[in-house]
Amino acid sequence: MGKIGEKLDIDFVVSTGDNFYDNGLTGLNDQAFEESFTKIYTATSLQKQWYSVLGNHDYRGDVEAQVHPALRKVDSRWLCLRSFILNAEIAGFFFVDTTPFVSDYFTDMDHTYDWRGVTPRKAYLDSLLKDLESALSESTARWKIVVGHHAIKSAGYHGDTKELIDLLLPMLKAYNVDMYVNGHDHCLEHISSLDSPIQYLTSGAGSKAWRGDLNQHYKEEDLRFFYDGQGFMSVQLTKNDAEITFYNAFGKILHEWKALKELHSAV
Template identity: 70%
Template sequence: MACFFDYKTRAIMFLRLVVLLCMLVCSFAHLQRFEHPAKADGTLSFLVIGDWGRNGSFNQSQVAHQMGRIGEKLDIDFVISTGDNFYDNGLMGVNDPKFEESFTKVYTAKSLQKQWYSVLGNHDYRGDVEAQLSPVLRKIDSRWLCLRSFIVNAEIAEFFFVDTTPFVDKYLMDKDHTYNWQGLPSLKTYRTNILKDLDLALRESSAKWKIVIGHHAIRSAGYHGDTPELINHLLPVLKANNVDLYMNGHDHCLGHVTSQDSPIRFLTSGAGSKAWRGFVNSNYGKALKFFHDGQGFVSVELSQIDARIVFYDVFGEVLHKLSLSKDLHSAM
C-alpha cells in the first residue's frame, strides 16, 4: 500500500510539473500578434501618451481634450499608452471604478474612440496586474487592450510592446512598495524569453518601420533617466535589428534623445498628467534634441518613405518636430 501511495504521489507530482512546463512554454514561447490595417493610401497615424491615469486631475483632462483635437485633425488609427495607466497603485480588480474614471470618462473625444494599445508601468504592478490584462476590461470599454508583451502589425510598421518592469532590479528590493509578480513564475525566465522572442520577431519583420514601446526609458534626460538594465539587455537587441524608434514613458516629461552609435531615436512621452517641473539632465549634450518638463503628448504619421513626429504641450501647441526618411534615415 505504501509503495502504491508513493507511486501515485510521484505520478501526480510529475503531471503537475508537466502542466507547469506547458504553462511556461505557452506563456513565453511567442509574442502574441495583432493585425491593425493602415489607411487605404498605405499611411498610418497615431498618438502616444503615458503616465496618465489620475481621474482627470493634474491636467489629464486638458491633455485628453487636445489629444482629441489633434487626433481628429490627423485621422488617427489608434493610440499607444506607454504605461503607468492607473495611479498610484494600478487597479484593485476588474471592477475598480478607477478604470472608467481615469480612462473611459476622460478620453471621450470622437477621434479617441479607436483601439488603445497599452503596456504596463511600474505603478500598474503595485495593484492587480492581471486585472489590466483581463478581457473583462475590454467588455467594459472595447478600446482597451493591454498585455505584457505583444506585437501589432500595421502593414507599413510593426510595433513591438515590451513589459520592461520585470527588467528593473530595484523593484525586487523595494521595501516601500509591494509589486505583484502574479503570472510571472520566474522573472529570469521572462527576461530571457522575451529578449529571445523579440530578437526573432524583429529579425523576421519586413515592415518599413520597426518601433519598440516600453514603459521605462533606455535614454532619457528626465528625472529617472537611463535604465541600466535596458541598456545592457534590451538595447543590443534593438541595435542588431535596425529599430527606428524606441518610445517610453516613466519620466513625466517629453523628450527626444539621439544615439551616437545607431540610428535609433529615443522618444519619451510620459506627460499625460502629473509632470515633474524643473529637472533636466544636461549631461547628454548635443544628443538631447528636445526636452519639456510639462504635460503633453506625441503624434506620429508614417508613410512608406518618411515619418513625421510632433510633440505637443497641454494646450496643443507644437513644441518640437522630427522628420525621418527611410532613404536617409536622418533628421531633416
C-alpha cells in the same frame, strides 16, 4: 489631444504605461478603470483602439485584472498585455513589458508588486527577449518601433535604465529598430545619439509633469528636445517618411522631427 487626433485622423492610440495611479487596479470591478480611462478620453477622435503596456505603478496593483479580456467588454478600446506585437502594415510596433527588467523593484520594501506570471524572473526575461528577437528578425515592416514603459535613454528624473541598456538595446541595434518610445519620466523628450540611428522618444507627461528635472549629463547635440510640462506626441508614417511631433496640453507644437527612410537621413 482630442483636437489633434481629429486633425490627424489617427488610426490608434498608444499608452506608455502607468495607466492607473498610484497603485494600478484593485481588480476587474475597480471604478478607477472607467474614472481614469473611459470617462476621460471622450473625444470622438479617441474612440479608436488603445494599445497599452504596463508601468511600474500598474504592477503595484492587480496586473492580471489590467490585462484581462473582461475589461474590453467594459470599454472595447482597451487592450493591455504584458508584451505583444502590432502589425500596422508599413510599421511594426513591438510592445515590451519593461518593469520586470528593473532590479530595484524586487528589493523595494516600500511597495508591494504583483509578480504573478513573472517569477522566476530570469526565465520570464529570457523568454521575453527570445520572443522579441524572433519577432524583430522576422519582421518585414518598413519601420520598427519598440514601445516600453521605462526609458533606455532619458534626461529626465529617472534617467537611463541600465538593465535595458544592457539587455534590450543591443537587440534594438542589431535589428535596425527606428524608434524606442517610453513613458516613466514625466516629461517630453527626444534623444538621438551619434552612435545609433535609433530615436529615443519619451512621452510620459499625459497626466502630470515634473518641473525642472532635467539631467544635465546629456550633450546638447544628443538631447534634441526636452519639455518639463504636460503634453503628448504623435507619429505619422508613410512608406518612406516619418514625422514625430510633440505638443503641449493645449495642442501647441513644441518640437518636430522628420526622417526619410529611403535616404537614411534625418533633419
